[in-house]
Amino acid sequence: MADGNKLLLECQDGINSMSGGVAKNPVGIxxxxxxxxxxxxxLDIFHEAGGVPKLVCVPEGGIPMVQSMRVVVQSLEAHPxxxxxxxxxxxxxxxxxAFPCR
Incomplete structure (x- = not known):
């Protein structure tokens, strides 16, 4: 099932492995x-090609994947x-x- 329970575990493992730990589930990462x-x-495609207002405004140049993982994990943990x-x-x-558009 494509829900937050599985994603939380996979992204936590990703953060751990990108921080020097051993990956428990590389496929999950x-x-x-x-x-x-x-x-x-x-989100970018909907904004650029579909004319949908921008929903997420990450800093210029983007953010590292591990930062995205941390943002998502923090949110999932805060809202079980x-x-x-x-x-x-x-x-x-x-x-x-985490990155609202103003």
Whole structure:
């Protein structure tokens, strides 16, 4: 199931491995990276090609993937009642709260 429960574990593992730890589930880390990147790319496509207002405004030049992971993990840990929701919805919510457009 593509929900926050699985994504939380995968992204926590990604942060650990990118910080010098041993990956427990390399495929899961790849899934976390893929969901985060695909969600950010989709937001950009909707804005650029679809005329949808920008929902997430990361700093100029973007942010490192590990920072995206930390933002998402922090949000998922802070809102355990939402972990049953779709992972992409949770990623958008986390990034939108961390990098609001003004």
């Amino acid at each position: 790849g899934h976390c990276v893929g969901v985060l990147q695909a969600t950010m790319d989709t 009642q939402s972990l049953h929701l779709n992972e992409s919805v949770l990623v958008v919510s986390a990034l939108k709260n």
